[in-house]
Amino acid sequence: MITENLELDFKQRLIDLEVEINNPKFNYVNQLKGLDRIEEFLKGELDFWKNIKNKNQYITNYEQHYERLLRELQNFFNNNQRADNNSFKTNWNAINKRINSNITNDSFFILYSKTQAAQFIIDLMQQNQNQGYAAHSFIIDRQVDFREPNHFIGYLKAYDFLGDELKEDIKKETNQKVFNDLLNEIRNKLNDVDNQYKGTTNNLTKSKNDFITKLEEWEKNKTKEVDDYLSKQKGEFTSLFNLYTVKLKLEGPVIHWQNRVKKYKTDGIIWTVLLSIVIISSVGLFIWLMYNPPEAFKSNLFGGDPSALKAVLILAAIISFAVFLIRIFSKMVYSSFHLMRDSEEREQLTMVYLALVKEGKIDPTDRKLVFEALFSRADTGLLGGDSSPTMPGGLTNIIDKLSGK
Structure with missing residues (x-):
């Protein structure tokens, strides 16, 4: 028409x-x-x-x-x-x-x-x-x-x-x-x-x-979008939950190492003060003896005077004891500050580990290395061959590896 x-x-x-x-x-x-x-x-x-x-x-x-x-x-x-x-x-x-x-x-x-x-x-x-x-x-x-x-x-x-x-x-x-x-x-x-x-x-x-076909298509697409969104959110939630779980697990050790840092620092200061007192006292005593020697020290040792021998033995004992105290207190000072730094490094490694877990940059092998480093035995610095404190298990290399450097 x-x-x-x-x-x-x-x-x-x-x-x-x-x-x-x-x-x-x-x-x-x-x-x-x-x-x-x-x-x-x-x-x-x-x-x-x-x-x-x-x-x-x-x-x-x-x-x-x-x-x-x-x-x-x-x-x-x-x-x-x-x-x-x-x-x-x-x-x-x-x-x-x-x-x-x-x-x-x-x-x-x-x-x-x-x-x-x-x-x-x-x-x-x-x-x-x-x-x-x-x-x-x-x-x-x-x-x-x-x-x-x-x-x-x-x-x-x-x-x-x-x-x-x-x-x-x-x-x-x-x-x-x-x-x-x-x-x-x-x-x-x-x-x-x-x-x-x-x-x-x-x-x-x-x-x-x-x-109806378009509606079913739209519903299918929206369902897929919602499923993808929920799956993504679930993954993020799982990641956050795992991170929170790890944080809770490591929160106790972090607090422990923070307390150990304070303790070892306090111990180090105390041992330093004691070491200083011993050294000053020993030096003062030596100077005093130099200028005001007792009568026994004036006797002739080679002349067979018993007083002179007794004075020498007493002086040797005093010097040996002073040296012993100085050596002991020095090791205690070194050990305290060594353990303090070790605790600080373990605390820092824990924080780095949590950051890497959040970013998903850590695998099981690296995780094992981190835990071995975190919970390995710490050197006290009292044994022979101890030098300056280092991170246990080569922690510097581990952090560099995990950080992608």
């Missing part, structure tokens, strides 16, 4: 178009509303006359007339989509006048296909085409030509058709044919409506299925 897929305002104006065809000569009246219905009527008339074989000038003129009207109708549709109301009405009145005219451009009187006369002429043409043409000429403009016998017979039949005696019988027959044609037309229309309904139903079903 012409009016499919239009803007609402223009489409409504096309629906409101009206044509009234009135042919009093054959008692024919037809009211048409809507551009589609008008177009359908003109096409029906054109098809009716096109189906006649061996057309005469009347039939050919009918075809040309309806083809011209259909072209004008199409041009009106194409040229008035954006016209204002006044222009639209003016252009429509011009074409409307030509549609409801009973005369063609070549001054041939129009015979509509739904009239009794048209049905009579078509039936007669099916029996004898020359008789049909003659009857058509007689009915339209009363022209006669007796040179052809079939023409004469056609005139007589046309006269009988128009006569009073046969008029009612012919009317009944043609009315029945018109009724049957209208009934068939209604059936065709119902079939068209039914096909449109089925087409619309199929389109709705297809749209519904497409919507």
